[in-house]
Amino acid sequence: MNRRFATIIAAGAAGAFALALPLHALPKGTAGYNTSSDTPMDCGSGRTLTLHGPADLWPPNHKYYTDIYAEAKDPAGGIITLDTDGTHDQYDGDTEASGSGHTADDIRANDNNSDGSLATEGSNSTAQHPAATEMNDGDVVTNWEARAERAGTIQAGRTYTLNATATFSDGSTCTNSIQMHVPHDMRPSNR
Amino acid sequence: MTPRFASEDPASAGSFRVPRVLALVLAVSALIAVPACRVGHDRAKSDGGLDKDKSVKAKPLDPTETSVTTPGTTSSTSSRSGTTATTKRGTATTGTSASATPTTAPAPFRTLTDVADKTNDEGLQGTAYGDIVELKVEDNGTRARVTVAVAADFPAPPPADETISVPVDFFRGGKESDFQLFAQWNGADWRAYYTAGTTQKQFPGTFELGANKLVFDVPWSALGGRVAGTVSAEADWSKQGTVVAPASEDHAPDQGSAPFAF
Numbered sequence: 001m002n003r004r005f006a007t008i009i010a011a012g013a014a015g016a017f018a019l020a021l022p023l024h025a026l027p028k029g030t031a032g033y034n035t036s037s038d039t040p041m042d043c044g045s046g047r048t049l050t051l052h053g054p055a056d057l058w059p060p061n062h063k064y065y066t067d068i069y070a071e072a073k074d075p076a077g078g079i080i081t082l083d084t085d086g087t088h089d090q091y092d093g094d095t096e097a098s099g100s101g102h103t104a105d106d107i108r109a110n111d112n113n114s115d116g117s118l119a120t121e122g123s124n125s126t127a128q129h130p131a132a133t134e135m136n137d138g139d140v141v142t143n144w145e146a147r148a149e150r151a152g153t154i155q156a157g158r159t160y161t162l163n164a165t166a167t168f169s170d171g172s173t174c175t176n177s178i179q180m181h182v183p184h185d186m187r188p189s190n191r
Numbered sequence: 192m193t194p195r196f197a198s199e200d201p202a203s204a205g206s207f208r209v210p211r212v213l214a215l216v217l218a219v220s221a222l223i224a225v226p227a228c229r230v231g232h233d234r235a236k237s238d239g240g241l242d243k244d245k246s247v248k249a250k251p252l253d254p255t256e257t258s259v260t261t262p263g264t265t266s267s268t269s270s271r272s273g274t275t276a277t278t279k280r281g282t283a284t285t286g287t288s289a290s291a292t293p294t295t296a297p298a299p300f301r302t303l304t305d306v307a308d309k310t311n312d313e314g315l316q317g318t319a320y321g322d323i324v325e326l327k328v329e330d331n332g333t334r335a336r337v338t339v340a341v342a343a344d345f346p347a348p349p350p351a352d353e354t355i356s357v358p359v360d361f362f363r364g365g366k367e368s369d370f371q372l373f374a375q376w377n378g379a380d381w382r383a384y385y386t387a388g389t390t391q392k393q394f395p396g397t398f399e400l401g402a403n404k405l406v407f408d409v410p411w412s413a414l415g416g417r418v419a420g421t422v423s424a425e426a427d428w429s430k431q432g433t434v435v436a437p438a439s440e441d442h443a444p445d446q447g448s449a450p451f452a453f
Contacts, residue, residue, distance in 0.1 A: 152438025
């Protein structure tokens with residue numbers, strides 16, 4: 001009887017999901033535009049490396065979206081080195097694709113970290129691919145920010161990529177990555 | 192013989208269990224679908240990433256309400272939304288007649304900065320209504336009136352496959368804009384949004400559009416107060432295409448931002 005009841009509930013839930021999905025299209029990305037969510041990575045032994053950011057940004061008003069960060073944790077409190085780097089896909093060599101606005105540093109590490117530390121420039125940092133390195137015991141956070149901007153000439157929109165590598169006290173490493181997209185326009189498929 | 196309910200009759204239990212199962216499935220479906228519906232409705236309130244509830248829709252621009260001035264001169268009195276000089280009718284009470292209460296005419300606007308931008312500098316694939324020709328900031332003591340003029344009248348309405356974005360940024364000494372008035376045609380309507388720092392807030396004034404002009408009217412308190420700063424504007428136009436889309440971008444001033452002072 002209990003198994004039958006559980007089966008009925010599961011069938012009902014599946015049916016509801018199938019009904020709800022076409023009637024109310026899910027927001028773009030995992031949580032809608034300009035809304036950050038966590039992308040966690042299990043690094044083993046209770047350690048984690050989480051990237052937090054929006055799946056999509058709009059409108060392209062050149063303003064920074066600031067709710068972006070990488071956080072590495074070690075419950076044992078060991079020292080962690082967190083390397084992060086960011087870029088986007090609308091560069092023509094050293095310059096941004098035409099129509100990207102007059103602003104620079106479209107993705108960058110934000111020095112105003114909540115843990116009070118400063119992000120030092122990573123050794124592989126370039127203007128088109130900025131990087132940052134931070135160290136701390138047990139919990140290290142590096143804040144980033146990315147402009148809501150895209151080249152009007154590129155139909156596919158702009159995709160930012162934020163990468164992170166955590167190196168733990170025993171020398172083990174863990175990596176994670178997220179992408180954040182600025183669409184070209186608000187055609188119905190992007191809404 | 193006492194009638195037995197069908198559900199109590201083992202012989203008919205199977206046939207009446209189906210409606211009960213169906214009712215349970217529908218109830219579970221409703222419980223799950225209702226929150227999902229609400230997600231969809233909340234989604235409709237957003238304009239992509241902006242909250243439509245905090246924006247204002249464009250009103251038709253009254254051509255008599257924008258003054259033609261030269262920098263440093265006082266313009267003619269103009270009536271603006273929220274500051275229109277009207278005669279109010281007093282409340283009528285028994286034995287008395289309604290009386291008019293005169294109101295003070297709004298202070299005239301004077302130009303703080305008037306940036307002319309050359310035409311046909313928006314790019315080869317652009318359109319004339321994506322080509323800024325003037326950015327003007329005016330002051331009437333409490334409010335700022337910001338006018339962006341383009342080289343041709345905006346289509347009424349623009350095509351649904353076009354996106355037109357016009358950010359006007361106010362700087363208070365930093366590299367990033369401290370306040371932004373942002374107008375956008377999103378394929379459906381013209382709306383204005385307001386950002387302080389990186390936070391969207393309720394648009395604090397009015398937004399009017401007509402012919403070749405966009406006009407924002409907001410209190411100076413929304414722009415960091417009545418203090419000197421710099422201002423810049425951009426017109427970003429693009430059209431849906433296949434791989435490559437027609438697009439243009441124009442800035443006023445062409446580089447940096449223009450100073451204004453009181």
